[in-house]
Amino acid sequence: MAVLRNFIGGRFVDGGARFEDVNPATGAVIAEVCEADAEIVDAAVSAARAAMDGDWGQSHAEARARMMERIADGIEARADEFVAAEVADTGRPIAVAEALDVARGAANFRAFAAMARAEGGESFETPGGGVNPRGAVNYSIRRPLGVVAAICPWNLPLLSMSWKVAPALACGNAVVAKPSEETPATATLLAEVMASVGVPDGVFNLVHGFGEGSAGGFMTAHSQVDAISFTGETATGEAIMRQAAKGVRPVSFELGGKNPAIVFADCDFEAAVAGVARSSFFNSGQVCLCTERVYVERGIYEQFVAALVRAVDAYVIGDPLDRATTMGPLTSETHRTRVLGYFEVARGEGAEVLTGGGVPDLAGAYVLPTVWAGLSNSARILQEEVFGPVCHVMPFDGEDEAVALANDTKFGLAASIWTRDVGRAARVAGQVKVGLTWVNCWFLRDLRTPFGGSGLSGIGREGGRHSFDFYSETRNVCLAL
Numbered sequence: 001m002a003v004l005r006n007f008i009g010g011r012f013v014d015g016g017a018r019f020e021d022v023n024p025a026t027g028a029v030i031a032e033v034c035e036a037d038a039e040i041v042d043a044a045v046s047a048a049r050a051a052m053d054g055d056w057g058q059s060h061a062e063a064r065a066r067m068m069e070r071i072a073d074g075i076e077a078r079a080d081e082f083v084a085a086e087v088a089d090t091g092r093p094i095a096v097a098e099a100l101d102v103a104r105g106a107a108n109f110r111a112f113a114a115m116a117r118a119e120g121g122e123s124f125e126t127p128g129g130g131v132n133p134r135g136a137v138n139y140s141i142r143r144p145l146g147v148v149a150a151i152c153p154w155n156l157p158l159l160s161m162s163w164k165v166a167p168a169l170a171c172g173n174a175v176v177a178k179p180s181e182e183t184p185a186t187a188t189l190l191a192e193v194m195a196s197v198g199v200p201d202g203v204f205n206l207v208h209g210f211g212e213g214s215a216g217g218f219m220t221a222h223s224q225v226d227a228i229s230f231t232g233e234t235a236t237g238e239a240i241m242r243q244a245a246k247g248v249r250p251v252s253f254e255l256g257g258k259n260p261a262i263v264f265a266d267c268d269f270e271a272a273v274a275g276v277a278r279s280s281f282f283n284s285g286q287v288c289l290c291t292e293r294v295y296v297e298r299g300i301y302e303q304f305v306a307a308l309v310r311a312v313d314a315y316v317i318g319d320p321l322d323r324a325t326t327m328g329p330l331t332s333e334t335h336r337t338r339v340l341g342y343f344e345v346a347r348g349e350g351a352e353v354l355t356g357g358g359v360p361d362l363a364g365a366y367v368l369p370t371v372w373a374g375l376s377n378s379a380r381i382l383q384e385e386v387f388g389p390v391c392h393v394m395p396f397d398g399e400d401e402a403v404a405l406a407n408d409t410k411f412g413l414a415a416s417i418w419t420r421d422v423g424r425a426a427r428v429a430g431q432v433k434v435g436l437t438w439v440n441c442w443f444l445r446d447l448r449t450p451f452g453g454s455g456l457s458g459i460g461r462e463g464g465r466h467s468f469d470f471y472s473e474t475r476n477v478c479l480a481l
């Protein structure tokens with residue numbers, strides 16, 4: 001049985017207790033994971049602090065960029081192992097793990113290496129006058145924050161961890177990272193890559209475990225952690241924010257979503273059906289950006305819903321290692337229980353089940369992709385994030401109603417708009433209160449663009465210089481002339 005260890009100061013170390021890593025497609029235990037107790041987390045933070053106090057704290061962007069390119073090379077060289085680990089941990093179809101997780105894991109390190117080289121500061125010539133007769137040049141410099149805690153979810157393990165670790169390292173920080181207890185495997189491989197490509201000891205540390213009362217809670221409570229980058233549930237974000245208040249430490253939060261798709265009658269019909277199906281059911285609906293509310297202009301509502309149901313019924317549900325499979329299980333039995341709880345909620349609220357609504361005849365944490373209709377926006381399944389392969393469809397009349405329905409939520413992560421009218425797309429995009437709007441597409445990512453949400457969906461933006469704004473401190477120098 002594989003044993004996944006913590007990685008501290010350049011060495012793999014055991015923890016006190018061990019917990020099991022389970023493949024959700026088969027229920028098999030695939031590894032034992034060493035849980036980091038308070039002492040181990042303290043050792044990880046101390047190793048990171050020592051790196052910041054040593055050479056790493058004085059490192060130059062060029063050296064960091066080269067190191068990150070070696071990390072990207074290291075991921076690519078072991079791509080097959082990363083893919084196998086991600087599929088076994090998450091149950092995601094193998095082709096998706098190849099195209100998304102592992103490709104993005106390496107791409108994140110390359111993209112932020114390039115940004116480390118390119119990122120500059122600002123400068124201003126300030127005329128003299130008043131009480132300061134001499135003029136000055138003001139310029140800004142960036143400095144790392146120090147020790148960054150990176151706490152990650154289970155849905156896109158390597159993608160979300162590298163999305164935090166890469167910019168944090170690019171800015172010269174040392175990192176203590178924690179993958180989700182559900183998906184610890186690729187983070188452990190990443191630590192092996194870090195060791196093999198010569199990342200200095202203590203610059204990247206990995207701890208395994210759970211949240212409150214375990215590694216996650218010990219990380220956020222640690223007084224030597226200077227900043228916290230967290231992706232996960234909104235309720236967890238609230239708990240972490242209470243910890244971060246001690247010491248007034250900055251947080252970057254990527255939290256839940258309840259994302260709308262707005263389909264206008266003038267859309268490219270086939271593209272919209274395929275796009276909405278993909279945005280709702282990709283990765284079994286376990287992407288924070290997934291659509292769970294579909295609003296369709298009344299003129300095409302019946303036709304659209306019929307086509308959407310056909311598209312959903314065409315998913316091939318099964319073994320993630322079979323290349324014919326287009327939908328795997330949910331990430332765990334625990335999560336399946338939660339999602340099936342929402343199937344009950346929908347039933348109780350009187351939802352019409354257009355397809356799905358149950359489980360397939362398969363062992364493993366599978367549920368059927370499900371389309372609901374017939375509820376109003378105030379229903380729980382239209383207000384709470386399910387995080388499974390589900391969506392609810394509803395007709396609307398006109399732009400104003402579409403915008404009002406889309407905005408009737410406390411979340412504000414993403415929206416997609418399907419229309420051929422560019423002016424309408426821009427008008428609606430300007431009014432939906434989300435951090436990311438896609439027009440006639442979904443989850444098309446340019447790593448330089450701002451990424452994040454508002455309301456219950458998070459705090460701050462990452463991506464490109466927005467990541468640099470979080471992971472570094474900008475200082476102004478005023479030089480008298």
Ligand code: NAD
Nearest residue numbers: 152153154180210211212216217232233236254255256288
């Ligand atoms: P989660 O909040 O349960 O757990 C996320 C991580 O936080 C895990 O590593 C967990 O161990 C840790 N954790 C839990 N409680 C903690 C605590 N009190 N202190 C410190 N750490 C703690 O989330 P999840 O179930 O793993 O992920 C699914 C959620 O993540 C969904 O809500 C989804 O929308 C969200 N998500 C958001 C984004 C985004 O970019 N907005 C991206 C991915 C996932």
Ligand code: 6OD
Nearest residue numbers: 155163286287288289445
């Ligand atoms: O694409 C990204 O950079 C990103 N952070 C995606 C997150 C998806 C949420 O599940």
